[in-house]
Amino acid sequence: MTPRSTEPRRDGSTSRRGSSRATGEDAGRSTGLGGIADARAYTPRGRTVREAAELRRNPRPARDTDPFRPALHVLDGGEPAPSRSGRRDPRQRAAQPARPPADEPRVSGRPGRSRDNAASVLPPRRRPDDARPTAASRGRGPAPAGRKPPRPPRGPRTPRPPRLADPRRRLRLATLLTLALFAVIGIRLIALQLVTTPAYADGGLQDRLSPPVVLPAARGSIYDRNEAVLAHSVEARYVYADPESVKDPGRAATLLSPLLGIPRSDLIKRLVKQKRPDGRWSQFEFLARGVDIDVAHKILELELPGIGIDRDERREAPGHDLAANLIGFVGQDMNGLEGLEARYDDVLRGINGEKVFEIGQGDLATEIPGGYSRVTEPKPGSSLVLTIDRDLQYEVQRILSQAMKQRKAKTAAAIVLDPRSGEVLAQASYPTYDAADPLKFDPVDREDAATSYVVDPGSVHKALIFAAALEEGLIKPDSTVTIGPAIRKGDTVFADTHHVDPGTRMTLPGLMAYSSNVGTIKIGALLGPQRIYDYQRRFGLGERTGVGVLGEASGRLLPPKEWSGSAYGSVPIGHSVDVTPLQMAAAFGAIANDGVWVQPHLIKEIVDHNGRSSSTPAPKTRQVISASSAAATRTIMEAVTTVPNATGLSAAIEGYRIAGKTGTGKRIVNGRYTSEEVASFIGMAPADNPRYVIAVFAHTPNGTGGAVAAPAFREMMAYTLRHYRVPPSGSKAPAFVVHR
Known part of the structure; x- marks a missing residue:
């Protein structure tokens, strides 16, 4: 093996790279x-x-x-x-x-x-041959054949340096982790900004919102048939306090008490700091509603901290007691409490609006300019146009009150009805009250006597018995009935107030003129209990008319199976019969309208806040008797105002033919008769072509229908005919024969 150089090349050799020679x-x-x-x-x-x-x-x-x-x-x-x-x-x-x-x-x-x-x-x-030193190279001679040469001893191993990490792998891992982190942050931001934003925003906003401020909806008006105002709302102001901002409750109460007409002790309770039922401090308290605008301006001039005013409305009745028992009144919150105001409260009231706005904290607890604000505009209520004629209503009320004061009556009612349409032109009660300040009067004085009082009609019921007998053919207009001074039915004797000898034959006009109990009981016996009951129902007795007044009574009729022996005498002459004055007026309206009963009603139309009108449902109608039977009955009733010594002479009007009937009955309270009598008179004019029906009922200590109710009827009918310019009758009433 080539030995490793022991010295790195650090000499100054000048040989070029790749040269094959050196010197x-x-x-x-x-x-x-x-x-x-x-x-x-x-x-x-x-x-x-x-x-x-x-x-x-x-x-x-x-x-x-x-x-x-x-x-x-x-x-x-x-x-x-x-x-x-x-x-x-x-x-x-x-x-x-x-x-x-x-x-x-x-x-x-x-x-x-x-x-x-x-x-x-x-x-x-x-190379393999020089990888290891052989035995020959070490001087040991050749290695034995078939035997591997021994391995030379290994020197000390040089430790390898630790393997360094791959930077590319670390870079990729760091990149992935960074991207993952940014992805998580981005997803969370999207969730906060888009998904849960409303929840977080509303959570903080709710702490800064003011309590809802009610924006009252204007209540609809009530007009007469000629759109004269009977009741309406006028602009006013309400005074409120923010107890958090009131600095001196005692001083503020002292200054506001004479202006608002509220005791100082009551004002202090609303001016001091207090918690609401939800645990939050109150920042709004009503002090007064319906305050006059000039009074509100005086309150502003005081510059009391925490005291403010805002727009409001107040219900006014320009006529004060004009049709007050009929119209009713509202409470402080403009909700109907009695009369038509209560019956049609959902139509008149409308829908209140609401204002919610963002406020500051502490001393800056006022509306933040440019902050959150939500306003729900109020929707004004609709108005009622009645069938009532304001001028006629005024005169009827005046005449009724004057007559009843003279007679010391406790309760009285008068109805002027158009029999052809069923429209109630006037409906008066006595006593009455001032609708502008109703709480000062007794609750009984605020009732509508025409629909809430239940009475025994008495002799005015006899006209229905005559009409039913004529319709059934049991009698004819020229028929006569033999009567005597009295008649017994069951254990009761029924006598006539006008004395006649036994066996006297009297015509139908004579029986009607003298209000004969005996003659009517005999005609009722011809009809029988069932037919009497059926005709009573067809004439509208014993059930509500649906005129539209809240609290109308239904009355009660005696079914045939409940008749006792005396009922055969009492029912035909109008006893043991529970009705309201309006029911009897509508029954006479059927006789005046050629036998067609028309449901009486007070609402002519409804007008919304945009001026669009909608008519009410058409009144119910039904044919009770034929036109000929109705005409014959009207003629017979003319004897009441024309025959000498008749019971209704005080109801006659010069120049006009008047058909009507007097009555004397009882008032029923809690199912029992009172000691005083109820005098009544119901008539129509002109008798040959009836235009109007007027009914007068008076609960007096004493007095008959002819003496108490008939004079009041005469004045009311005379004014009505003049008011509507009804010409006098073109003919005179027939000359009636009483005895035959």
Whole structure:
């Protein structure tokens, strides 16, 4: 094996790479660059190729200036460094192996390079014959035949340096980890920005939002048939406080109390700091609603910290008590409590809006300009157009109140009805109240007597018995009935108030004019319980009319199976029959309308906040009796206002034919009769072509229908005919024969 050079090539050889010749001292040494010795002597701190070439051009430098020369010798095995003169030690030179002769042929395939250069470039190869020293070479003679030569002893192993990691693998791994990290961060950012953004944003926003501020929706108005205002909402202000911002609650309460009309003690409770049911501090408290605008301006001039005003509305009834029992009123929150205001509250009320906005904290707890704000605009309610005529309503109420005060009546009702359409033109109650301040009046005074009071109709019920008997053909307009002073039914004796002798034959107009109980009971006996009950139902008794008033009573009829012996006498003359004044007015409307019953109603149309109107469902109608039977009944009833000494003479109107009937009954409270009587009169005019029906019921200590209700009817009907310019009757009432 070729011995390794003990000295790396550090001489100043000037031989060119690839030269095959050398001269002088350099002839015995390899002069090629990049030999194995040079390669092993080259370290990160060794010479560069350019420096080695420079040394070859100048082999004997004056002074070795390489500062790392001692270290390189240490790396080479600790051999002594050459002298400062640049000459090598002869001992080192002797240890150099012999160089190949100068005329060594060139290595094939690499032109211009000698073998010695090739050997200096390529590491020496081991050959099998010189891989190990043989016995002959060691002086031991030839090795025995068939026996392998012994292995030479191995010298100490040189430890291999640790294998360095591949930088490319580390770079790829670091790149993958970096990309994975950025991917995770990117996915998380996308999730935060797009997927869960609303949740995080809302979570923080909720802490900065103010409590919802209600934007009241304007309540619809109530108009009469000519669109005159009966009840409407007007612009006002509400006063509120932010207890968090009120500096001096006592002083603020003292100043606000006289302006708002609220006791100081009540105001202080709303002005001091307080927690809401959800545990948060209250930042909004109502102090007053519906405050006049001028009063609100005075409050602003006080410049009280934490006190503010905002837009509100207040319900007003310009007529005060005009149709108050019919219209009703609203509460502080503009919700209907009684009457039409309560019955049609869902139509009138509308839908409130809401405002929520972002506020600051602490002393800056006000709306943030440009911050989050959500406003839901209020939707105003629709308006009601009634069938009521305001002028007629006023006169009917005035006449009723004046008459009832004179008679010291407790309760009274009056209805003006158009029998052809079923429209209620006026519906008055006594007593009444001021709808602008309803809580100052007794709850009983606020009831609508026409629909909530249940009464015994008394003798006005007799007209229905006559009409049913005529329709059934049991009697004719010229029929007569033999009567006496009294008649017994069951255990009760029923007598006439107008005395007649036994066996007196009286015509139908005479029976009606004198309100004969005996004659009516006999005609009722011809009908029988079942037919009486059927006609009562067909005339609309015993069931709600559906006029539209909240709390309307239905009344009650006595079924035939419940009739006792006395019921055969009491029911035909209007006792043991529970009805409302409006039901009786509608029944007489069927007689006035040629036998067609039309459902009474108060609502003409509904108008939304955009001005679009929608009509209400058409009223129910049904034919109760024929037109001829209705006409015959009207003629018979004219005797009540024309026959001498008749019960209804005080209802007559000059120039007009009036058909009607008086009555005296009882009021029923909690299923029991009261001690006072209910006087009534129901009539129509003109009798030959009825345009209007008016019913008057009065609960008085005493007095008959002719004395109490008929005079009030006359004034109401006279005004109604003049108001609607109804011409006088073209003919006079017939001359009635009473006895035959």
